[in-house]
Amino acid sequence: MAEQHRADVIVSCLHGRCPDLIPALQEEIERRGLTTEVEVVESGCRGLCAMGPVILLQPEGIFYTNVQPADVPELVEETLIKGRAVPRLTYKEPLTHKDVCYYEDIPFYNKQMRHVMHKCGMINPESIAEYIALDGYQALAKALTEMSPEEIIAEVKKSGLRGRGGAGFATGRKWESTRQAEGDVRYVVANGDEGDPGAFMNRSLMEGDPHAIIEGMVIGAYAIGAHEGFIYVRDEYPLAVRNLNMAIEQAREYGLLGEDILGTGFDFDIRIVRGAGAFVCGESSALMQSVEGKVGEPRPKHYHATERGLWDKPTALNNVETWANIPLIINNGADWFASVGTERSKGTKTFCLVGQIANTGLIEVPMGITLREIVYDIGGGIPGNGDFKAVQTGGPSGGCIPADQLDLPVDYDSLIEAGSMMGSGGMIVMDNHTCMVDIARYFLDFLKEESCGKCTPCREGIRRMLEILTRITQGEGEMADLDTLEALARTVQNASLCGLGKSAPNPVLSTLHYFRDEYVAHIEEKKCPAGVCKALIEYYIIAENCTGCGLCRRKCPQQAISGEKKEPHVIDLELCIKCGICHDVCKFDAVGVR
Amino acid sequence: MxxxxxxxxxxxxxxxxxxxxTARTETTTTITVGMGTCGISAGAREVMQAVLQELNAREIKAHVTTVGCIGMCSKEPLLDIQQGDEPRITYGNVTPKMVPRxxxxxxxxxxxxxxxxxxxxxxGQEE
Structure with a gap:
């Protein structure tokens, strides 16, 4: 009869990796006088080779992984003598490992509501089959066979969907006017000319789920009675152009575009027009000019595109994200869509979260979520040692919203009230190392380049504002400049033709409104509180922190830093060009900015 | 067609x-690489090439596919592995060096x- 033991220690997966483990165990067991109670057994592979050596203690069934000889005394003491498991050594089930959670538990995702983007990142955009497998083109089938054009328009109106390009015009009403406009030729156009710096939600949608846009456009074309459609994409998005082209070809091959779609007798086809990258071509009338092959300049709006748009024919122009919302509304119903959001802003909106934020990325949130939730819960807050200062929404022509407005709900109307706008969905987070005067200057510099020059107030006004802002950042501003800035801003806002000019002063006006003290600091104290404007700052060594390591001295491109080893260094301000390298390389926070 | x-x-x-x-995910492994512009600029193409190379070298049958942006751009390149009914696992900030492991x-x-x-x-819950 085999000897009876109180416990068995079954060791496996040694693979010669740890020849000392069994002797160490036996030695420790003997030292503690447990030899008669406990047997050490060597066993074969348990299939967890990467976690070996593994030990199974019977009869308790305690399972230890990665056991090393050094762990043996603790193992014997705790488990064999005291009968407790050593948590440090126990096996962690890979699939329930606490450190890694399901997507829906990750804060970045659990406050999001991914409707429009729900196929992005899940399906292969090059495969129409994968789109169809996830119920793609079912909304089109439903619309073409079970709904009249009027019913579709009524459904879209009821859903409360508003244009996702930023202006927020009611999509259903736009379609209705296009359908009712006189003429037998009508067009639908998708605006994929995303130009805001730091915004890439349209690009991601066109790249990641091109069929959703196409499906929405076919439904819209059927609703308004169009047989031709255009997708306007900027040429800087080569992958979007490629995936859209591929998707259009596949849809044609499957009979989902072209003549007699799904045997219903409805004809519709789409062409891609590539934009050359002018920011103003994201504006609807300039975009249509560009599609026609003319210079991309806006035209006066005494008649609407819904009556006279592309080639003077009634045209429904929507942002690509708006189009991608249509299949969802048709599939799930207007009530489902309207159940999300605020009273006047329904559904979800995609945003690009960029700037000083931990989780840079593309998010989709229900309308009405607060900026605080976006910045702190989804975005994960401000990285490093910065403090939240402002968030800029709506791209270069949006405004900066300060910290005390963080509980502002994100919807079309609240953002406009706060002096910003929804825009197409750029969201730039700034911390206290961002100078608001410099930010306003940066955006105006962008807009100066992008103004088409047709209207004098926009063309000249932006330049003059930029000159003043540049002067202020160089420490040459006067208090009277602030009034001039405001007067110029109002003029540009009121007297420009298109949205670019009308919104161009927003960065100036919103920063002047919320951060006037920073402007005053630049003008009166000749200081840049954020330490950004080069003319107004100087770098200095904080002697008590400096260890004299000499790193900054070696890195300085101007040889402006001197000092003996292990003695505090000094910066020669005459030579310093304020490049900031010393500040960046110092490991001891010994380089300050003032 | x-x-x-x-x-x-x-x-x-x-x-x-x-x-x-379903047949594909049940019988083989699906390896998905995020290849939106954000992924590509972070090096997803090199990662995908490393995956293909490794699969070839080890003669493993697996389905390699590409998808667009899922939104977690700060963690690109992203690589997902899906086997049978197991949850789809996402690896972040993947470099070609990490692929063999x-x-x-x-x-x-x-x-x-x-x-x-x-x-x-x-x-089954992605919808």
């Missing part, structure tokens, strides 16, 4: 492709490389 002539045909096609997709441990031995996982998707 002949043109779809009716809604009926579209529904049949959907049933067919759904079956194909992921293939070795996850694809061959079915053990998730916890150190590099950024999230998982329970299958």
């Amino acid at each position: 002949p043109k779809l002539k009716s809604v009926e045909e579209l529904r049949n096609l959907r049933a067919q492709v759904q079956k194909d997709l 992921i293939i070795e441990e996850h694809v061959i031995h079915g053990r998730v490389v916890d150190d590099w996982v950024v999230g998982r998707i329970a299958m």
